[in-house]
Amino acid sequence: QVQLQESGPGLVKPSQTLSLTCTVSGGSISSGTYYWSWIRQPAGKGLEWIGRIYTSGSTNYNPSLESRLTISADTSQNQFSLRLSSVTAADTAVYYCAREPGGRLGAGWLDSWGQGTLVTVSS
Amino acid sequence: EIVMTQSPGTLSVSPGDRATLSCRASQSVSRNLAWYQHKPGQAPRLLIFGASIRATGIPARFSGSGSGTEFTLTISSLQSEDFAVYYCQQYNNWPPKYTFGQGTKLEVQ
Numbered sequence: 001q002v003q004l005q006e007s008g009p010g011l012v013k014p015s016q017t018l019s020l021t022c023t024v025s026g027g028s029i030s031s032g033t034y035y036w037s038w039i040r041q042p043a044g045k046g047l048e049w050i051g052r053i054y055t056s057g058s059t060n061y062n063p064s065l066e067s068r069l070t071i072s073a074d075t076s077q078n079q080f081s082l083r084l085s086s087v088t089a090a091d092t093a094v095y096y097c098a099r100e101p102g103g104r105l106g107a108g109w110l111d112s113w114g115q116g117t118l119v120t121v122s123s
Numbered sequence: 124e125i126v127m128t129q130s131p132g133t134l135s136v137s138p139g140d141r142a143t144l145s146c147r148a149s150q151s152v153s154r155n156l157a158w159y160q161h162k163p164g165q166a167p168r169l170l171i172f173g174a175s176i177r178a179t180g181i182p183a184r185f186s187g188s189g190s191g192t193e194f195t196l197t198i199s200s201l202q203s204e205d206f207a208v209y210y211c212q213q214y215n216n217w218p219p220k221y222t223f224g225q226g227t228k229l230e231v232q
Contacts, residue, residue, distance in 0.1 A: 046224060046225040047212070047223035049223070096166070106219065108155055108214025108219070109157035109214060110159075112169075113167045115164065
């Protein structure tokens with residue numbers, strides 16, 4: 001059974017870059033069967049889809065974040081990562097990584113999630 | 124952007140009762156809708172995809188219905204472990220810009 005675990009700094013200063021890593025166990029991110037996604041949830045608000053990466057390196061991003069966002073993968077470490085630049089307090093949220101089945105097009109639903117990690121943007 | 128609206132925000136029910144949660148899309152998403160269960164400190168859990176298809180290992184007391192803009196998640200006989208927050212998610216757009224509802228909190232009455 002696949003497991004996902006987010007890791008990274010819990011505190012980031014405004015204007016700096018938020019960087020998180022998701023480590024996948026129980027399955028290979030290079031299998032070609034899944035997209036690997038990031039989602040976030042600000043306190044008291046709903047979930048927001050951030051973006052995803054496929055085995056080939058192909059990415060799709062939420063247009064509202066695209067100018068600040070990079071999602072990448074390290075298949076040797078079985079990890080994928082999120083970098084969000086020029087952060088503000090509005091980027092404070094619990095960040096989740098997740099798996100989307102469905103191969104090259106993606107199915108749309110997310111069948112496995114990490115437990116999430118809180119990132120606070122504050123000086 | 125497709126806006127997903129869930130109602131009610133909080134639903135108070137007793138164990139053994141039936142719970143009905145609603146999700147409305149601002150435009151048609153066909154049957155491209157999923158439901159998730161989320162408990163504090165845990166990973167969200169996929170319950171339903173394709174509006175009505177139970178994910179692997181999900182008990183039969185969970186059922187989904189609807190299409191277009193109106194969807195329902197029904198839990199037929201609430202167990203203690205079912206009290207949680209439930210989210211709907213649409214995945215109807217290309218390129219993808221998935222959106223979620225604000226959630227319905229299912230609490231013990």
